[in-house]
Amino acid sequence: MANLKQLAHSLGLSITTVSRALDGYADVSAATRERVCEAAEKVGYRPNASARRLRRQRAELVAVTLPSDPGHIGPPHFLDMLSGCAEHLAAAGLNLVIAPVPRGESELDICRRFVDGRRVDAMLLVRTKRRDERVEFLQSRGIPFVTNGRTESLLPHPYVDGDGFAGFRAATLRFHAAGHRRIGHIAGPQEYYFAHDRCRGWRTAMEECGLATDLCAEGAPLEQGGYLAALDLLRQPSRPTALVCATDEMAIGALRALREAGGDNQISIVGHDDLPMGAFTSPPLSTMRMTGENLGASFASLLLRAIAGEPATELQELHPIEFVDRDSHRRPAQAA
Amino acid sequence: MANLKQLAHSLGLSITTVSRALDGYADVSAATRERVCEAAEKVGYRPNASARRLRRQRAELVAVTLPSDPGHIGPPHFLDMLSGCAEHLAAAGLNLVIAPVPRGESELDICRRFVDGRRVDAMLLVRTKRRDERVEFLQSRGIPFVTNGRTESLLPHPYVDGDGFAGFRAATLRFHAAGHRRIGHIAGPQEYYFAHDRCRGWRTAMEECGLATDLCAEGAPLEQGGYLAALDLLRQPSRPTALVCATDEMAIGALRALREAGGDNQISIVGHDDLPMGAFTSPPLSTMRMTGENLGASFASLLLRAIAGEPATELQELHPIEFVDRDSHRRPAQAA
DNA sequence: AGAATTTTCCAAAACGTTTTGGGAGTCAAG
DNA sequence: CTTGACTCCCAAAACGTTTTGGAAAATTCT
Structure with missing residues (x-):
């Protein structure tokens, strides 16, 4: 409602002093500061944001x-x-x-x-x-x-x-430790850092285990993308037994592909993001998330x-x- | 980078003219406007937002x-x-x-x-x-x-x-038309308009059908709230055969209560919001949503x-x- | 040619702050 | 009494626009 000028005038003080009082500068006496703050409170004074931003050269x-x-x-x-x-x-x-x-x-x-x-x-x-x-x-x-x-x-x-690299490497190694040898990766668009990073994690783990890295399919980072990519992998001569998916959405699409391609519930799968709906898919989706x-x-x-x-x-x-x-x-x- | 003053100076024009040229006012000649716009484009001039906001008395x-x-x-x-x-x-x-x-x-x-x-x-x-x-x-x-x-x-x-009132009334009438007579309502906190509105819809429908309106339990608009409210209703001497829930989250909680209380999959249920995860619950959650x-x-x-x-x-x-x-x-x- | 009108431009005043660079007083020390 | 330090205050200059109220120049009309 009020601006600094009016407030200053009503107090018989200068704009400068009122401004500095409110900002708690030391060069205004305690008594005045008190008086100013009280009056400001009473009229509900708030500095005009635009003016301050202009003067301070900050957009806030x-x-x-x-x-x-x-x-x-x-x-x-x-x-x-x-x-x-x-x-x-x-x-x-x-x-x-x-x-x-x-x-x-x-x-x-x-x-x-x-x-x-x-x-x-x-x-x-x-x-x-x-x-x-x-x-x-x-x-x-x-x-x-x-x-x-x-x-x-x-x-x-x-x-x-x-650390998608470490996460996906670890996930892949986990599958390897569980006996999986044909571990596929459903990748997101490689222009995105996260997709590339996760893909690298999978590939590195595969290489460390001496496994081929051809079971990789890329798709849009969506349900449909995961679905299509999974179908792709399922068409391979030797199907994967486990799937590491770049995102949960893609993993859910992959789940659908698995269901449709028969061999339902036979392939391990893990996603990333911890989408709430993952708790409700069948089977409930194992996943990863950033700590x-x-x-x-x-x-x-x-x-x-x-x-x-x-x-x-x-x-x-x-x-x-x-x-x-x-x-x-x-x-x-x-x-x- | 540049401001109006510099731009004006470099063009040998006044600030006013440059400003008005850029804003497309009629009182600057087409030739000048052209020249100004071109120069502005070249130096990538953008008016300072804070200054404009202050002058225009709008926060944007x-x-x-x-x-x-x-x-x-x-x-x-x-x-x-x-x-x-x-x-x-x-x-x-x-x-x-x-x-x-x-x-x-x-x-x-x-x-x-x-x-x-x-x-x-x-x-x-x-x-x-x-x-x-x-x-x-x-x-x-x-x-x-x-x-x-x-x-x-x-x-x-x-x-x-x-129109939660109409929606919940219609949902309740649908249950009635399907033969249900003990139709419960899981309500959200009545201080919220939407919760009250939906509750009214259910109650009105019940009254129109000449049914008692005591099968109503209120809870927090969360999974847990729905769960507790559903348990409440299931403890009633004559259990509801259908449940109209204020929100999907609550409906999902109610689903959990139903599962735990046995009589699983025996009670009809409908929510509101069309949460994505509703497609994955078992059974898949019927719901409503605003058009x-x-x-x-x-x-x-x-x-x-x-x-x-x-x-x-x-x-x-x-x-x-x-x-x-x-x-x-x-x-x-x-x-x- | 002179008057009236239109076109094209501009100086200056806002908008409401913050900050700079002092200027009066007051007080203590020399 | 003078000097210096301190305390408390303020006038004025920004910040970068937009807008007001003309003024000069060009054009059209008599």
Whole structure:
């Protein structure tokens, strides 16, 4: 309702003094400060955000781009993550704006608009590609940002990611230890870092075990993609006895393919993401997920530290993957 | 990079002219406009958002409060909805900020901060209560807002809602037509409008059929709440043969209760929300959902029209509920 | 040619803060 | 009494736009 000028006038003080009193500077007497704060409280004074932002040259905003294309947006708890992130940012006076990508525009366009219009102090990127033009752009502009997922960018940048390589390697080795020899991989689009990373984990494990790496099929990171990829593998002369899937959605599609192709319930399967619906599939889907609670807080903290100027190499979090054992990974090795 | 002053200087024009040229005013010659736009394009000029906001007295922002308490945030496609809304708002130059409620603060506090700090041009509220203090506050401040869900506020306000009353009444009548006579209701907390509305639908149908309305149990709008409420109803001397549940989450909890209480698969059940995981439960969960595609666009449009000053009564959307028939509602009426 | 009108431009005033660079007083030390 | 240090305050200059209210120049009309 009121602005600084009116408040100052009503107190018989200058704008400067009122402003500084409210900000708790030492060069205003305790008595005045008291009086000012009291009056401000009474009229419910809140500084005008736009004015402050202009003067301070800060947008007090962080944007996260929401990819619209293929597949829904990331992991199941994505909104929870955003919510947690926003909450922690808010504690530092920053708000989180969500920036979906309209059809006909690229994520890069969005970044450009936000950055060049000085609408944000930092950006949060999800679903990184191995070579990610958004990352390159933001690096060239020198604006702070954090990604959910690594990239192959030459310059280091802040990120939070799960160690998909280790997770998928471990999952594959587990199958090997259980006696499986024909272990297939249903891969996501290799341009995405996470998909490539997970694929590498599987391939490395296979090579370590001296097994062939031809049982690999790539598809869109969706139910349908997993379904088609699984059909592909089931057509091979020697069928896999176990399937490591890049995502739960794909794993659920693979489950459907298995059901249709007969030999139902004979092939072990494991996914990644811990989608809630995995608990209800038949068989219940064994899966993996990134450890670490309150990922939102991680993102927020990294963003704030990036804004504060900490070097990127200090702002990289690689979380281990943990197994969520349900039932789908327990099929015997020789059955298929 | 560049601001208006520099751009104007480099062109030998005044700030005014450059500004007006870029905004396409008629009082700048076509030639100059051309020249200005070209130069602006070349240096990648984008007006500073904070400055424009200050001058225009608009925040160019809309905030949506994300409730943290009980249960996750609303319907399954909530993020999709937000994303769609943000996309349409962006087309009008508005960005959507998400405002979760930190522990220790109320949603009202959040509204106050955003409104009194002039941080937003409008607000989007979800999960309305029958008597909603946020609504009352925003009405008193006269700031535009739209709710997801109705309230019992005396003054009309813009909303988008599903006709839960009609939906639950119809669902109940369907059970009645299938021969059911002991039809129970698992209700959500009655302070929420949607929960009360759905409960009323069930009760009205029961009364229309001349049936008793005592088979009603209330619980938290969560799996556990549905589970406990269902146990409650199963303890009744004459068990229900069908269950109408306020939400899918509760219905899934009820399914668990049914499984544990024996008499498995004997009781018909229907939920609401069309959670994806409902397709995977056993039996697959029959459910309901609000019709209308691209709800996000509805919200965005209502918000924009509210900002433009259209009266609230023109900005109310009540969507019919449609059934999603899977399997859980097909149990015979006499079985239980 | 002079008057009226239209076209094209611009200086200056906002918008509401924060911050800079002092300026009065007061007090203690020299 | 002067000097210096301190305390408390403030005027004015930003921040980068948009908008107001003309003014000069060009054009059209008498």
